[in-house]
Amino acid sequence: MHSFNSCLVHCVWSTKNHAPALNSDLRQRLWPYLGGIARENGMKALAVGGALDHVHILISLPGTLSVAKALQLLKGNSSKWIHETFPKFALFGWQEGYGAFSIGISGVEATTRYIRNQAEHHRKHTFREELRAMLRKHGLEYDERMLD
Numbered sequence: 566m567h568s569f570n571s572c573l574v575h576c577v578w579s580t581k582n583h584a585p586a587l588n589s590d591l592r593q594r595l596w597p598y599l600g601g602i603a604r605e606n607g608m609k610a611l612a613v614g615g616a617l618d619h620v621h622i623l624i625s626l627p628g629t630l631s632v633a634k635a636l637q638l639l640k641g642n643s644s645k646w647i648h649e650t651f652p653k654f655a656l657f658g659w660q661e662g663y664g665a666f667s668i669g670i671s672g673v674e675a676t677t678r679y680i681r682n683q684a685e686h687h688r689k690h691t692f693r694e695e696l697r698a699m700l701r702k703h704g705l706e707y708d709e710r711m712l713d
Contacts (some may be wrong), residue, residue: 568628570626570627570628571625571670572625572626572627572628572667573611573623573624573625573626573667573668573669573670573672573673574623574624574626574632574635574665574666574667574668575621575622575623575665575666575667575668575676575680576620576621576622576623576624576632576635576636576639576663576664576665576666577615577619577620577621577622577663577664577666577696577699578619578620578636578640578659578660578662578663578664579618579619579620579659579660579692580618580619580657580658580659580660581657581658581659581660582660583618583619583660583692584618584657585617585618586617586618586654586657587615587616587617587618587619587620588617591647591651591654592615594650595620595643595647596613596614596615597613598643598646599613599620599622599639599643600613602638602639602642602643603622603624603635603639606630606635606638607627607629607630608624608625608626608627608630608635609624609625610622610623610624611623611624611625611673611677612676612677612680612681613680614680614681614682614683615680615683616683616684616687616692618692619692621679621680621683622639622680623668623673623676623677623680632665636663636665640659640663643659644657644658644659662711664696664699664700666699666702666703667703693712696712697712
């Protein structure tokens, strides 16, 4: 029998120190670039979005790629690209950690809509509030210090 895999993950990570570095010009180029990184590494980016200080991406992972490796590829390659493409972002960096939340096939539409509506969402909620809600929704325990 052939191997079949359906592994959908909603990933989120922040800029270092939550710096509001992802201006609209950078985001317009970064979102497609993240999709390209995903494609080049056997993933499929179903939705990419975010705000000034963080990224959301809904990815479909191949069975041969762990979540940790996928995030390493996305964050590492995009950081390198930002440094090479935008000299004024010489001090740019991503935070060390990330959130990765499994999504069932029935949740793809709602998650995609959520990612694409980040601008609207963040008129009412901070990134920290958003992350707390995601952690609670997925039953994950955390200490407030872990959110920095």
